[in-house]
Structures are given as C-alpha cells and as structure tokens.
Amino acid sequence: MNESDELPLLRRKLARERKAREEAETLLEAKARELHERNRELRRSNEELERFAYAASHDLRAPLRTIAGFSDLLQRKEAASMSDSGREFLELIQEAVSQMDNLIEDLLQFSRANRVEVNFEPIDLAEVIDDASDRLRSLIEQQSATIEVGPLPQVSGHAGLLTRLFQNLISNGCKFARPGVPPVVRISAAPDGDQVCVRVEDNGIGIEPEYQEQIFQMFARLHNADDYPGTGIGLALCTRIVERHSGRIDVVSQPGEGATFRVWLPGPAGGGS
Amino acid sequence: MMGIVFTEFFDMVEHRHGLRMSEQLLDAVAPANEGAYTAVGNYDHQDMMRYVAELARDTGRSVDMILAEFGEYLFEVFVRRYPGLIESAGSAIEFLGSVEAFIHVEVVKLYPDAELPHFEYPVREQGRLVMVYRSSRWLAPFALGLIRGCIAHFGDALEVRMTDLSEQGTRARFEITPVA
Ligand code: HEM
Numbered sequence: 001m002n003e004s005d006e007l008p009l010l011r012r013k014l015a016r017e018r019k020a021r022e023e024a025e026t027l028l029e030a031k032a033r034e035l036h037e038r039n040r041e042l043r044r045s046n047e048e049l050e051r052f053a054y055a056a057s058h059d060l061r062a063p064l065r066t067i068a069g070f071s072d073l074l075q076r077k078e079a080a081s082m083s084d085s086g087r088e089f090l091e092l093i094q095e096a097v098s099q100m101d102n103l104i105e106d107l108l109q110f111s112r113a114n115r116v117e118v119n120f121e122p123i124d125l126a127e128v129i130d131d132a133s134d135r136l137r138s139l140i141e142q143q144s145a146t147i148e149v150g151p152l153p154q155v156s157g158h159a160g161l162l163t164r165l166f167q168n169l170i171s172n173g174c175k176f177a178r179p180g181v182p183p184v185v186r187i188s189a190a191p192d193g194d195q196v197c198v199r200v201e202d203n204g205i206g207i208e209p210e211y212q213e214q215i216f217q218m219f220a221r222l223h224n225a226d227d228y229p230g231t232g233i234g235l236a237l238c239t240r241i242v243e244r245h246s247g248r249i250d251v252v253s254q255p256g257e258g259a260t261f262r263v264w265l266p267g268p269a270g271g272g273s
Numbered sequence: 274m275m276g277i278v279f280t281e282f283f284d285m286v287e288h289r290h291g292l293r294m295s296e297q298l299l300d301a302v303a304p305a306n307e308g309a310y311t312a313v314g315n316y317d318h319q320d321m322m323r324y325v326a327e328l329a330r331d332t333g334r335s336v337d338m339i340l341a342e343f344g345e346y347l348f349e350v351f352v353r354r355y356p357g358l359i360e361s362a363g364s365a366i367e368f369l370g371s372v373e374a375f376i377h378v379e380v381v382k383l384y385p386d387a388e389l390p391h392f393e394y395p396v397r398e399q400g401r402l403v404m405v406y407r408s409s410r411w412l413a414p415f416a417l418g419l420i421r422g423c424i425a426h427f428g429d430a431l432e433v434r435m436t437d438l439s440e441q442g443t444r445a446r447f448e449i450t451p452v453a
Contacts, residue, residue, distance in 0.1 A: 005293075006292070009292045009293060009296055010292070012296065013292060013295070016307065016308050016309045016310075017309070019306075019307070019309035020280075020309040020310055020311040021311070023306075023309060023311050023314060024311035024312075024313060024314070027311070027313055027314060028313075
C-alpha cells in the first residue's frame with residue numbers, strides 16, 4: 001500500500017477515534033453526574049439514619065426514667081415487705097436499667113460526635129485530661145487507680161469531644177485491670193510532624209494481637225459483661241472523635257502487660273478539613 | 274457487549290491484517306455508530322459476530338478460529354490493562370479457577386453492563402482443572418482462546434481441550450491438564 005492509499009484510511013480512522021473520544025467524554029460526564037447524585041442520596045440517608053438513631057435513643061430515655069423511678073420507689077417503700085427473691089428480682093431490674101442507661105448515653109454521645117461542628121480551636125490538653133479525670137473520680141476511687149500526667153502540649157480541636165475521648169481511654173485503662181494489680185494510667189504526649197501523638201498507657205490485662213483492630217468497631221466486646229462492664233461503643237466513639245479531628249488512633253499491647261493507646265491529633269497550628 | 278471487546282478487536286485486526294482490513298469490515302457491517310467504539314461503551318453483540326464472520330470470510334478461516342485467536346490476543350491485553358487482577362494468581366490453573374468467583378466479579382464492578390458467562394468447576398485438582406462454560410450466547414471458542422492466552426502468559430506446561438456440549442444448550446467443557 002502506498003502513502004496516498006494510506007492517507008484516506010488514516011483520516012477515516014482519526015475521525016472515528018475523535019468521535020469515540022467524544023462519546024467516552026459524554027459517558028464520563030454522565031457517570032460523574034450519577035456519582036454526584038448517588039453521593040447526595042447516600043449523605044441524605046446517612047443523615048436520616050443519624051437522626052433516627054438520635055431520636056430513638058432520646059425517646060427511649062423517658063420510659064427508662066419511669067422504670068428507674070418506680071423501681072427506686074419500690075426499693076425504698078416496699079422492699080421491707082418483699083420476699084428475698086422479690087428483692088433480688090428488683091436488684092436485677094435496677095442493674096439492667098443502669099446498663100441500658102449507659103448504652104443510651106453512649107449512643108447519644110456517638111451521635112453527638114457525628115453532629116457537632118469541629119472548629120479546631122486551640123485546646124490545652126492538660127485541662128482536657130483534668131476534666132476527663134474529674135468525671136471519672138468515682139471509678140478511679142473505686143478501682144484505687146492512679147492517673148499520672150506528664151507535661152502536655154496544646155492541640156487543636158473540639159474541647160467537649162476531646163474530653164469524652166480521653167474520658168473513655170482513661171476509663172478503659174482503669175477498668176481493664178489485672179486482678180490484684182491497682183491500675184496506673186500514664187498520659188504523655190510528643191509532637192509528631194504537625195500533629196501531636198498522645199499516649200494513654202495502662203498496666204492492665206492487655207489485648208491479644210488478633211483483637212487489636214476489632215476493638216475499635218462498634219459493639220465489639222472481648223469480655224463477659226460481668227467481668228468487665230461496658231457497652232461496646234466506647235472505642236468506636238473514640239475512633240469517630242479522632243476521625244472528626246482528621247487524626248488516627250491505634251493500640252500497642254502485649255497480653256498481660258498493659259496497653260498503650262496512641263492518638264494523633266492536629267497540633268496547635270493545625271486544623272483539619 | 275462491552276466496548277473494550279470492540280476496540281481491542283479492531284486493534285488486533287489492524288496489527289495482523291492492516292488498516293485496510295478494519296475499513297473493509299466496517300464497510301461490510303456498517304454499524305450504527307460508524308465504528309466509533311470506546312472501551313467503556315456498550316454495543317450490539319451481533320455486530321461483533323458480524324465482524325468475526327466477515328474477517329473469517331476475508332481470511333479464509335473459520336469463525337471459531339477467529340474467536341479463539343481473538344481470545345488469546347485479548348488475554349495479553351487484559352494482562353497489560355489489569356495487571357492487579359492477573360498478578361493475584363500464581364499459576365494459570367489458579368487464575369482460571371478464580372474467573373467465576375473473582376475475576377468476572379471484579380469486571381462487573383468496572384462494567385456493570387457486562388454480560389458474562391458462567392463457569393462451573395466440576396474438577397479442581399492439583400495440576401488439573403475442568404471448567405464448564407454456560408452462556409446466553411455461543412462464545413466458547415473465545416473462552417478457549419482466553420484459556421490458551423492465560424496458559425501462555427503463566428508459561429505453565431498445560432494443554433486445554435474443549436468439548437462442545439451444545440446439545441445441552443450453549444455449554445462447553447474445558448479440560449486443562451499437564452502436557453502429555
Ligand atoms: C483479567 C481477566 C479477564 C477480564 C478483565 C475479563 C473481562 C471480560 C469482559 C469485559 C467481557 C465482556 C462482557 C460483555 O461483553 O458484556 C468478558 C466476557 C467473557 N469472558 Fe472474561 N475476562 C477475563 C478473563 C476471562 C477468562 C480467563 C475467561 C475464560 C476462561 C473468560 C471468559 C469470558 C467469555 C467466554 C466471555 C464472553 C461472554 C459470554 O460468553 O457470554 N474471561 N470478560
């Protein structure tokens with residue numbers, strides 16, 4: 001085939017390819033639109049789910065308060081005239097009510113962690129840890145725990161959420177103690193690039209390597225509720241809070257030798273999306 | 274049928290028979306889109322069968338041979354385009370054994386409109402595999418070519434034999450065994 005034969009063929013091929021490219025671009029645009037639309041739907045249904053979870057937990061509270069109120073009344077006014085097993089049943093009811101109250105509180109906190117605006121304000125970590133420990137005072141006393149706090153820098157974030165984050169981590173450090181060993185929880189921090197890495201270290205039972213990822217999932221519980229009480233939401237809530245701060249959380253642990261939770265948060269100059 | 278099958282078919286024709294042959298096929302079939310195929314589009318499967326028939330006539334070979342040759346060619350294209358899919362397997366038998374449950378599952382994520390065949394695996398043994406092909410259309414010779422391309426790519430000492438089971442519908446059996 002000589003060149004003058006080839007040329008018209010190449011022209012036709014070029015025209016086909018141009019047309020194909022245009023068609024591909026049209027398809028791409030249609031896909032982009034579709035993706036955008038799907039994203040919007042997904043966001044909407046997420047928001048609906050979020051509102052539902054909030055409303056459901058919120059509305060469960062009122063009847064629960066009624067149950068709690070009347071079982072308290074029963075305890076105070078009628079317990080004397082009850083049989084032993086009657087009093088035992090009543091105690092079981094009260095325990096279940098308090099478990100459910102914790103669960104609802106955690107669900108509401110989780111929902112709040114999704115909803116509040118994180119404005120990345122400068123936060124004094126030492127104050128946050130102070131507040132968190134204050135809220136845990138009765139647990140700390142009950143477990144004879146010691147909280148040791150090193151020098152802490154400033155970070156950026158949402159004070160309320162960060163307080164809740166460290167409250168959960170410190171509370172885990174106190175709860176998952178080795179039998180007969182009073183818990184010691186150490187909190188320290190060091191800059192890591194433009195982030196701050198905060199370590200919450202305990203001397204408790206530790207976590208088997210195969211569970212070290214799973215524990216951050218919602219309702220993941222490794223232990224029997226009688227041995228170590230909890231709702232299975234605590235660490236999922238921590239993860240959510242850290243994510244809202246464009247940060248990261250992990251755990252380093254050997255079974256029987258305590259656990260160190262590490263949290264990376266934006267440094268004082270930082271601020272995420 | 275997915276556009277990638279068309280664009281690669283015309284690439285093969287142009288490589289092996291020259292641009293003039295591509296034009297000849299397009300002139301003979303006169304497709305609605307004038308041959309402007311894009312890999313991510315979806316086109317009439319019958320048009321592909323017409324091109325294959327036309328190419329068979331023009332080159333004096335059978336339709337089945339053309340389909341097999343194209344399958345073999347296409348496998349190398351897949352290797353280039355989707356290295357991640359191919360590298361996940363360590364041998365031809367391992368790869369072929371994963372077409373139904375993994376490869377074509379991934380394909381559907383990329384191309385939700387793809388119409389894929391089904392494979393059953395009545396025999397899975399060390400060094401030996403039997404695949405039974407079932408489809409709404411007859412592209413078993415194309416599968417044969419893909420299997421050959423796969424064996425060649427992994428460089429395994431295997432051979433494949435196809436048995437036509439079309440009296441039971443559009444079905445065929447592929448037996449992949451060590452080279453005798
Ligand atoms: C990375 C590897 C592979 C990829 C990316 C791939 C992808 C595809 C795509 C895009 C189609 C076109 C669907 C349509 O036209 O709508 C197809 C069809 C087909 N594939 Fe695969 N495939 C792969 C491997 C294989 C292998 C190894 C075999 C054979 C054992 C096979 C057998 C077939 C057959 C026979 C068809 C034609 C459809 C039919 O017969 O109904 N594929 N594949």
